[in-house]
Structure formats: C-alpha cells, structure tokens
Amino acid sequence: MRDRRIIKRLVILSIVVTLCMGFSGTLPKKLDPLAPDSIYLNGTIITMDDNNTNAEAVAVKDGKIIAVGSNKDIRKLAGKSTKTIDLKNKVMLPGLIDAHSHFPSPGLVGTVYANLNSPPVGTIVKIQDIINVLVVHSEYTEEGEWILGRGYDQTLIEERRHPTKEDLDQVSADNPIFITHTSGHLAAANSAALKLAGITKDTPDPAGGKIWRDSKTGEPTGVLEEGAMQLVSKHVPPVSFEENITAVKEAVKEYVSNGVTTSIIAAGGKESIINLQKFSEQGLLPIRITTMGTGGGLGDLGQSPGEMGGFITGFGNDMLKLGAVKMWQDGSIQGYTGYLSKPYHLPPDDDPEYRGHPLQSREKLAEKVSELHKAGYQIAIHGNGDAAIDDILYAFRKAQEEFPRKDARHRIEHAQMAREDQLDDMKELGITPSFYVSHTFFWGDQHWEIFMGPERAARMSPLKSAVKRDIKFSVHLDSPVTPMSPLQAVWSGVNRITRSGEVVGPEQRVTPLEALRAVTIDAAWQNFEEDIKGSIEPGKYADFVVLDNNPLTIDPVKIKDIKILETIVNDKTVYKK
Structure with missing residues (x-):
C-alpha cells in the first residue's frame, strides 16, 4: 500500500513538471530564476563607471542591473520570459540626479x-x-x-x-x-x-x-x-495637503521629463517629511527622494542620524530616505544678502563698504556644526559668498579637530564665489561642494556688471579649479529658483554662456564628461550612494535615461537642447516622449 502511494505521487509530480516545462523544455519565469526580467539592446550606453566605459546592452533583474556588455553577450542571458527593449542606437545614461532642489515646490509656481x-x-x-x-x-x-x-x-x-x-x-x-x-x-x-x-x-x-x-x-x-x-x-496659511498633491503631480512631470530619477530636497521640516511619506504611500513618487532635514542643533533633529527626533516610524527605503542636515550661513548675491570678503562691485545705497552679512556668527555656526558632526550627521551648509564659505570651512575644520571623523563628506551648497585657497581647504578637509553653475547663465551678466565685477564674476562656480584638485562635486538647479533641467546645468558647466550670449570665465569650463559626472556618479557619491546608483554597473538600481543625442560628441553648445526620450526607474518607464 505504501509503495503504491509513493508511485502515485511520483506520477503526479512528473505530470506537473512536464506541464511547467511545456513543449520547448524551457522553464517559465518562476522556475527560471537566473534569467533577467529585461534586456536593453542596441544602445550607446555611457556607463559613467570608473573607466568611463561605453557598452551596447544591459540586463536587469528585480529592478537592478545584473550585466552590462555587448549585444551578443547580453542576448545570451535572455530567458523565455525576458522582455527585450531595442534602444535603436539611442543614448542611454544612468538616471540623472538632481543634487539640490526643493521638490515639490516647483509644482506650486503657477498654481498656489x-x-x-x-x-x-x-x-x-x-x-x-x-x-x-x-x-x-x-x-x-x-x-x-x-x-x-x-x-x-x-x-x-x-x-x-x-x-x-x-x-x-x-x-x-x-x-x-x-x-x-x-x-x-x-x-x-x-x-x-x-x-x-x-x-x-x-x-x-x-x-x-x-x-x-x-x-x-x-x-x-x-x-x-x-x-x-x-x-x-508665519501668518500665511500653510499649503493644504490637496494643494501639495497637485504640486507633487506637476513637479513629478517636470522632473521625469527632464531625466531625473533621484531628487535631493535641500531642507525639510517635520511636516514636509511626513507629507513626503504620505505621497509615497499614495504612489505619487515614481522617482527616488532623499530629503535633508532642517537643522540648528540636536534639539531640532533628535539624537541619532536618520531618526529626525523619532517622529517618523519606519521612514527610509530605496525610494524615500533622509539625507544630510541643511544649514545656512548667508543669502543670495543677486539679492545683496550673500556675504563677501570684499565689497560688492556696485553696492546698494552707494555704501562702498557693503559686503552683505552672515546669518549667524562664525562661532555660533561652529558650535552647531560640532554638535551635529559629533553625533554622526552629514552636514550641508548654504554658502554663496566667499566670506560665508570662510565661516563654513572654519566650522568644519573645528569640528574635525575636536571630533575626528573619516569620510564625513560634509557639503557646501552653491559655493558660488569659492576662492582657490578655499578649494585647497575643501580638498584637505574632504568637503564636497554642490555648485549652482547655472548662475553663469541666469545671472552671469548681472554678476559681471553689477554684483561682482569682471574679475570675480569670471571665477563664479569654479568647476575647473575643483577638477584640477580632484574634488568631487555635483551641479544643481535649485528649482524652483531655476527650472529643473540637469542637462541645462551640464550645458552651463561646459559653456558658461550668459543670457546675453557672452562667456563668463572661460577658464572655468569643464568637459562634457566632467559635467555629466556631476549629475550622475559624483552626485551619487556626494550622498553616500555610489554603490547603488549613479552609473550603469552590476548591482546598481536600473535607473536610466534615454537621450536622442550623445552629450559627449554633440556640439557642446547644443547639449541643453538634447531631448529626453525616456526616463526609467527600477526598470519601469516613468516618462516616455
């Protein structure tokens, strides 16, 4: 009796296996665990890896890259259920990283x-x-x-x-x-x-x-x-949740249509961070979001990095997480609130000594920075004028002397008027700037004529000086201050053309490859994410952007006119032209 039951079970198992294999003898997807979900073929794939390798094809499984190489090699990996995407000789890059903006605020302009x-x-x-x-x-x-x-x-x-x-x-x-x-x-x-x-x-x-x-x-x-x-x-009623949802939808359209797959929000308080979690739960965030916390000390943030005072439970995944703590030391140069070491070229109110002003004393800033640095936070401080950058460097140096930490990757946001000696200090201290290089287009003429004068204006956003020192940096748009378009920032870094068509500071221009790294792998590194994004390599997220032209070979003046054809996050298309 027992032998009959065993034989019966073996017969049933044999039938099931035969049905699963089908006539071709190939296991279906659920029984073919090594086959990729998708393969992308026939592309000019700029991987942005350490060797700046180009490839033809990519294989993806479970939202991550598993292989990069030639069409021939990647085709061999395909299984029966693998989806094949023909790139038709278009250009594929890693998804573009918005290193500093204020999502979803761009969606509020024109609505609220x-x-x-x-x-x-x-x-x-x-x-x-x-x-x-x-x-x-x-x-x-x-x-x-x-x-x-x-x-x-x-x-x-x-x-x-x-x-x-x-x-x-x-x-x-x-x-x-x-x-x-x-x-x-x-x-x-x-x-x-x-x-x-x-x-x-x-x-x-x-x-x-x-x-x-x-x-x-x-x-x-x-x-x-x-x-x-x-x-x-403080008397203006807060934007309602419904208005914010409208803004999120509008901002998402703007970001994905410009190839953004990760956005770094440059400051967020308790309410905005909780709202982001709600937006995520409602499926409104198809791109990855890292939000900085707004900090003035541990009393604002809680006692450990990533917790933000414990007011968020379970916050932090591959789509939504906390990043650096954001602080400010000055304002805007075109608003005459940037803090300079020497007077403005054409000062306001005919005050020949006017240099702007810091938002707090150097010692007060240093006290806050040391407290946060000791607790293990990454810190990002807004500094446009060189005097503000002096204060920031002082604070970072003092914090490291008091509480040494390897590879803190503290950031200086905008770093607009950074001097050569300050770049030397950044290199020594391991500080990474995020340059608002699009200033050269949007306000280059005004800096030349009004705010900085020719000599200092030529040195605004000194990207090439940073490259020469092997300082890794990102470039950003600060949206909604300027429209979201990482390729525009790349174009500005490469060309430094102003609204009037002049070139401001040609010696600070960088190559297209150097500028592209600042919106891909180097921007990922700046946020401790170089192992999971920023380049097309095995093990990283399948976040891609498909372009209609190659920014490395096109006339550099035309980089900003390159069309985004498709934006892909986790192997899923979130935008297609």
Whole structure:
C-alpha cells in the first residue's frame, strides 16, 4: 500500500513538471530564476563607471542591473520570459540626479503662487507686469485671502528695483499680498500684509534679517530681507495637503521629463517629511527622494542620524530616505544678502563698504556644526559668498579637530564665489561642494556688471579649479529658483554662456564628461550612494535615461537642447516622449 502511494505521487509530480516545462523544455519565469526580467539592446550606453566605459546592452533583474556588455553577450542571458527593449542606437545614461532642489515646490509656481519670473522662464519685464499677473491671480482668491507670488527678479525688469507696498496695493488694498524674490531670500508685502504682521516704522529688524525702510520717513517699504520675511510668512496659511498633491503631480512631470530619477530636497521640516511619506504611500513618487532635514542643533533633529527626533516610524527605503542636515550661513548675491570678503562691485545705497552679512556668527555656526558632526550627521551648509564659505570651512575644520571623523563628506551648497585657497581647504578637509553653475547663465551678466565685477564674476562656480584638485562635486538647479533641467546645468558647466550670449570665465569650463559626472556618479557619491546608483554597473538600481543625442560628441553648445526620450526607474518607464 505504501509503495503504491509513493508511485502515485511520483506520477503526479512528473505530470506537473512536464506541464511547467511545456513543449520547448524551457522553464517559465518562476522556475527560471537566473534569467533577467529585461534586456536593453542596441544602445550607446555611457556607463559613467570608473573607466568611463561605453557598452551596447544591459540586463536587469528585480529592478537592478545584473550585466552590462555587448549585444551578443547580453542576448545570451535572455530567458523565455525576458522582455527585450531595442534602444535603436539611442543614448542611454544612468538616471540623472538632481543634487539640490526643493521638490515639490516647483509644482506650486503657477498654481498656489503666481508665476513672476522674467524671460526665458516667465513673462515679467516690468513692475506693471507683476501687478497685472497678480490681478489675474487674485480673481481666483476670495476676499481677505492671501495673494501669493514667486520668482520676481529686480535685476531683470526695467525699473531695476523691488516692488513696494504701494505697487502691490494696486492689486488689492484688502487682501494681504506676499511675493517672494526668485532667490527665496527676499520678499515684498503690501500694506494689508504688513498690518497683519504688525510691522511699522518702529518694528526693529529681527536677527539675521532686515526691514527695508523709506530713507526719509522711516516707514517700511514692503521689502523684507532674510529673517524679516518670517514676520509676514508665519501668518500665511500653510499649503493644504490637496494643494501639495497637485504640486507633487506637476513637479513629478517636470522632473521625469527632464531625466531625473533621484531628487535631493535641500531642507525639510517635520511636516514636509511626513507629507513626503504620505505621497509615497499614495504612489505619487515614481522617482527616488532623499530629503535633508532642517537643522540648528540636536534639539531640532533628535539624537541619532536618520531618526529626525523619532517622529517618523519606519521612514527610509530605496525610494524615500533622509539625507544630510541643511544649514545656512548667508543669502543670495543677486539679492545683496550673500556675504563677501570684499565689497560688492556696485553696492546698494552707494555704501562702498557693503559686503552683505552672515546669518549667524562664525562661532555660533561652529558650535552647531560640532554638535551635529559629533553625533554622526552629514552636514550641508548654504554658502554663496566667499566670506560665508570662510565661516563654513572654519566650522568644519573645528569640528574635525575636536571630533575626528573619516569620510564625513560634509557639503557646501552653491559655493558660488569659492576662492582657490578655499578649494585647497575643501580638498584637505574632504568637503564636497554642490555648485549652482547655472548662475553663469541666469545671472552671469548681472554678476559681471553689477554684483561682482569682471574679475570675480569670471571665477563664479569654479568647476575647473575643483577638477584640477580632484574634488568631487555635483551641479544643481535649485528649482524652483531655476527650472529643473540637469542637462541645462551640464550645458552651463561646459559653456558658461550668459543670457546675453557672452562667456563668463572661460577658464572655468569643464568637459562634457566632467559635467555629466556631476549629475550622475559624483552626485551619487556626494550622498553616500555610489554603490547603488549613479552609473550603469552590476548591482546598481536600473535607473536610466534615454537621450536622442550623445552629450559627449554633440556640439557642446547644443547639449541643453538634447531631448529626453525616456526616463526609467527600477526598470519601469516613468516618462516616455
């Protein structure tokens, strides 16, 4: 009886195996564990590996790369269920990394905030245009509600000045109005907003900020600088979750259509980080997100890296995680709030000694940095002017002397006016800058003529000096300050062409390959992710971008015009032209 049962089971097992194998004798996917899910063939694949290897084909399984090589070799790996994608001789790169922006804020411009940018981003060329756009925006605003705008730039409009409360009162005398400068470091408010905030001629300037005043009457003009902005902004109702969802959807469209597969959010508080988790849970984030925390010390962040005070449970996976702690030491040079070691070329108010100002003392910054460094955090500090960079370097050096740490990879954000000696210090201390090199296009003319003068303007965003020192760096767009387009940042790094068509600082131009590394593998390294992304190599995420032309061989002036044909995350298409 027992032998009969055994024979019966063997017969049944034999039938099952035969059915699974089918007539071809090839195991189906679930019984063929070594076959790739996808193979990409017939491409010009720029791997961005250590040897800058090119390949023809890639094999992917479970969202990760398992092989890179020739068409012939990769074809051999295919199983019965493997999907084959013909790249048709198009160019494939690793997914592009947005090293510093403010996702999903770009999606709020034109929806919650009126778009006040000047060409080529927007339409504003004079103060009256700002008024007209806000009037149209106010038609969708209830009586007494806030009218908000973003992106104006006094250097790009005919009047070459900030809008005042009198200008904004023409839009509405009853609705409070608050519009933010393109840099995010200044703003203008109307009379209703100033009244709501209790700002009068007797209101003292807050720490790290300035209330602009009429030189004759002492009355506030409506323009608020740095910390003074918070006197008004704290009264603005927070963006609703529904508005944020709309912004996320719009921002995702912008990012994926520009080849972005990872975005580094440059600062996030408790509420924004919790919102990101909700967006992720709702399936709204098809790209990878790393968000910096906003820090001033361990009291803000909690006691251990990655926990952010413990207010997020289970936060952190391959699609959404915490990164460095973000801090600030100065503002914006085009807003005259960047902190310089020497006076501005054409200073405001005819003050020949004006150099901008730090947002805190050097010692206070160093105290915060040491506390965070000792606790094991990576730290990213905003520094545009060279005096601010001096303070940041001082703080990082002091922290390392007190609490030595190998390979901390602390960052300097923007590093716009970094000097040669400061780059030497960065190399010595292992500091990595993220250059806002697109400044050379968007504000290169103004830096040359107004803010820095020819000599210093030629050295803004000194990429080549960093390359010569073998300093790894990234480049970024700081969206929504400028539109998301990593290829535009690459183009700026290679060409350094201004809006007017001039070349600012040709000796600081880098090669297309060097610039591409700054939006792929070197940007990944900057965030301790070089083992999982940034190049097309086995073991890394299958995050790719497909282009219609090769940025390494095309005329360098045309790099920014290369079309993104497809963006792929985890072997799944998230955008296709």
